[in-house]
Amino acid sequence: MSDIPRDTxxxxxxxxxxxxxxxxxxxxxxxxxxxxxxxxLLQRTLCLSGAxxxxxxxxxxxxxxxxxxxxxxxxxxxxxxxxxxxDGEAHRSRKAMFMSLMSPQGxxxxxxxAEHHWRQAIQRWTRRERVVLFxxxxxxxCRVACEWTGIPLPEAEVRxxxxxxxxxxxxxxxxxxxxxxxxxxxxxxxxWLASLVRHVRSGERAAPEGSALEAVAEYLGPEGRPLxxxxxxxxxxxxxxxxxxxxxxxVFEALALHEHPRGRAQLLxxxxxxxxxxxxxxxxxxxxxxxxxxARVREGFTWKGYTFPRGRRVLLDLYGTNHDPRVWERPxxxxxxxxxxxxxxxxxxxxQGGGDPATGHRCPGERLTIAxxxxxxxxLTRAMRYDVPAQDLRMRFNRFPPEPxxxxxxxxxxxxxxxxxxxxxxxxxxxxxxxLTADTHAPGH
Ligand code: HEM
Numbered sequence: 197m198s199d200i201p202r203d204t205x206x207x208x209x210x211x212x213x214x215x216x217x218x219x220x221x222x223x224x225x226x227x228x229x230x231x232x233x234x235x236x237l238l239q240r241t242l243c244l245s246g247a248x249x250x251x252x253x254x255x256x257x258x259x260x261x262x263x264x265x266x267x268x269x270x271x272x273x274x275x276x277x278x279x280x281x282x283d284g285e286a287h288r289s290r291k292a293m294f295m296s297l298m299s300p301q302g303x304x305x306x307x308x309x310a311e312h313h314w315r316q317a318i319q320r321w322t323r324r325e326r327v328v329l330f331x332x333x334x335x336x337x338c339r340v341a342c343e344w345t346g347i348p349l350p351e352a353e354v355r356x357x358x359x360x361x362x363x364x365x366x367x368x369x370x371x372x373x374x375x376x377x378x379x380x381x382x383x384x385x386x387x388w389l390a391s392l393v394r395h396v397r398s399g400e401r402a403a404p405e406g407s408a409l410e411a412v413a414e415y416l417g418p419e420g421r422p423l424x425x426x427x428x429x430x431x432x433x434x435x436x437x438x439x440x441x442x443x444x445x446x447v448f449e450a451l452a453l454h455e456h457p458r459g460r461a462q463l464l465x466x467x468x469x470x471x472x473x474x475x476x477x478x479x480x481x482x483x484x485x486x487x488x489x490x491a492r493v494r495e496g497f498t499w500k501g502y503t504f505p506r507g508r509r510v511l512l513d514l515y516g517t518n519h520d521p522r523v524w525e526r527p528x529x530x531x532x533x534x535x536x537x538x539x540x541x542x543x544x545x546x547x548q549g550g551g552d553p554a555t556g557h558r559c560p561g562e563r564l565t566i567a568x569x570x571x572x573x574x575x576l577t578r579a580m581r582y583d584v585p586a587q588d589l590r591m592r593f594n595r596f597p598p599e600p601x602x603x604x605x606x607x608x609x610x611x612x613x614x615x616x617x618x619x620x621x622x623x624x625x626x627x628x629x630x631x632l633t634a635d636t637h638a639p640g641h
Contacts, residue, residue, distance in 0.1 A: 198501045200242065201227035203234040212236060216594030217484040220245050220513035231502060236511075237266070242504065243488075245513035246520050247544035252499055253512040254543070254551030254558070256283070259491035261557060264509060266490070272378035273368035273437075275386065275430035280557065287557075289418045290431075294560040295553065297408050297435070302344075303567045306439075309340045310571040318580050321609040326585070329450055330603035333443040334362045337568070341439035345432065346407025347392065360385045361440040364433070369596025382433070389429035397422075408435055435561075442565050444597060446572040447604045448483040449476070453576060454584050456530040463532065464577060469570075471532070476569045478532040480547040481518045484591075484598050488513055489549060489557070514546050579613050582606040 203223065205211065212219045220243045223232050230246045244253055253259060260283045265274060274280045279290045313336045321327045338358040342349035349357060360381040367378025395401040396413045403410035412431050416422055423431065452475070453460045463475050488511040496506040504510075519527040523544045524534065543550045548559035559565075587602035 200502050201229045201232045203232065206235065207238055208234045209236050213594055216592070216596065217487050217515040217598075218593060219243075220488065220511065221516040221519070224513075224516065236509075239509055242508055242510045243513065244510060245516045247517065247523060247541060250512055250517055250543040250546055250550045253489075253491060253510065254549075254556050256556060258494055258497055258504070259510060260494045261287075261491055264490040264492045268375065269368055272364055272375065272382055275382060275433060277424075277427040278430040278434055280434075285418050288555065290415075291554065291560065293411055293415050293431075294434070297411060298560055298563055303563055306340065306344050306564055307567045307571050309343050310337070310568050311575070313337075313339050314571065314575040314579070315613065318575065318609065318611045318613065321580075321582075321606070322611050324609070325607060327582075327606045327609055328603050329606055330443060330447045330599065333446045333572070334358050334440050337440045337443050337446075338436075340568070341436045344408070344439070345435050346404035346409040347389070347432065347436070348401075357385070357388075357436075358440065361433075361437050362443070364437050365441045365444075365597065366599075385433055385436075386426060386429040389432045390425035393425045393428040393432075397425075408432070438559075438561055439564070439568070442568045444485065444599060445479060445483070445565065445569055446576075447600065448479050449569060449573050450576055450604050450606075451589060451600060452479050452482070452530055454589070459530050459532050460577075463573075472570050472573055473566070474532040474535040475573060476566055477535045477538075477545075478530060479569070480565075481524070481545060482530050484515050484593065485547060487515050487596060512546075512550075514549070517544065517546050517550075520544070578616060579611065581608075581610045581612055583608045 208219075215222050223234060223243055224230060224245050226232075230249045231242060231244050233240060233242050235241065244250070262281055262283055265280065270276055270281070279287065279294065282290055317332060317336050321332070335354060335358045338354060338361055339349065341347075341361070342357070363377045363381035364385070365378075367374040367376075367381070370378070392401065392409070393413050396403045396409065403413055409432065412423070412428050414422070415428075415431075422428075453463075459475060459478070463471050465471075491510050491512075493504045493506055493508045493510065497504050518524070521527055523541075538545065542552065542558075548562045548565065549557060551558050553560050553562065583606065585605060585607050587605050589600040589602060589604070591598040591600055
């Protein structure tokens with residue numbers, strides 16, 4: 197038996213805000229250990245990092261999620277009563293509903309919707325002097341999210357709903373006004389969707405057949421009971437909010453294309469789906485998004501001689517695990533080609549959690565995220581040309597979640613869609629747009 201290395205500071209909350217995504221990584225090198233104990237907001241907390249620790253963290257016999265996430269996150273990012281806070285059979289049943297939406301047809305339809313809205317957006321951007329990519333893609337993905345889930349979105353509400361959905365993610369790690377905005381956005385968005393669910397159940401509104409709206413409104417839990425309208429709203433937000441959050445990854449794609457010319461050249465040279473996938477994976481590995489996930493020890497146990505006491509909060513380092521030099525050679529280099537040799541481990545590459553999404557808490561939307569990022573990447577590289585004027589693209593590593601200060605400004609946007617499609621029609625360069633179709637009409641349900 198040995199003692200878990202422990203920080204000597206009384207409390208490390210300030211260090212967490214100072215070191216941000218590198219907080220656990222720094223503790224790990226200070227203690228030369230994949231596990232150490234610290235105090236955050238005065239609570240004793242075990243910090244875990246690396247693939248082996250991730251495998252332990254995803255053992256649901258040993259850890260539970262109920263009551264693990266800090267209240268400020270539950271009031272903004274997750275909401276109360278949603279799938280993130282469930283364990284055991286209640287979790288498995290609710291999670292199955294999410295997984296059922298991620299069928300190959302579901303993913304294809306999301307890609308088609310995204311492509312349709314990208315095409316329209318590019319045409320609009322060509323008429324503007326400058327475009328703030330982050331704002332534009334959030335709005336574009338809000339449209340995609342609502343259409344994909346079957347949630348009506350009147351044109352007059354697009355801005356409002358985009359702002360609400362984005363604020364819940366942006367403000368979740370903030371303090372002061374950012375946090376308050378996120379809480380208010382959640383309250384309003386929950387009221388909007390709870391009312392929609394009531395209307396669907398009373399028959400005043402129809403949910404499109406096979407849609408997520410229908411699945412959530414009709415879902416029955418293990419005891420055969422429907423979700424309350426408020427919890428149904430929380431689960432609908434668990435679909436809408438993260439789809440809009442993919443905009444952050446799209447901005448990171450644009451940033452990578454701009455700042456890593458070698459990666460860009462490899463992508464354009466290969467011009468195939470595998471190279472697109474490798475680029476997307478490297479963006480998800482390289483850039484910071486969610487720093488950690490939290491759980492609590494279910495019953496006390498011993499692992500590698502270390503004692504985990506019952507009820508202790510545990511944080512798994514997502515960012516640090518994706519940058520662990522024992523797995524990722526030169527982790528601070530942006531190298532999409534490293535994914536040619538990746539072993540596919542469910543625990544060493546965990547930007548959206550680890551383990552099996554069907555049985556554990558890993559993100560159910562990972563393939564959907566990748567699909568949306570691939571469409572965006574093809575659009576950025578093959579459907580348009582643009583300049584990147586001088587701007588402040590720096591990211592603060594202690595902002596949760598981070599973003600380039602300028603939110604990525606583009607100017608002189610030119611659509612090359614016509615050019616690309618003429619070549620495809622002429623049979624010259626069939627792969628110019630990869631999987632994109634020439635259809636400019638909105639795909640139906
Ligand atoms: C922006 C890209 C995304 C990132 C970085 C991301 C990240 C994550 C992370 C880190 C978790 C927690 C894993 C854990 O607790 O072990 C998670 C869970 C979850 N994600 Fe995502 N996600 C993204 C996109 C999506 C999408 C597109 C959807 C669905 C449309 C989605 C739905 C969910 C849900 C419902 C959960 C809770 C799963 C559970 O508790 O069982 N996410 N995500």
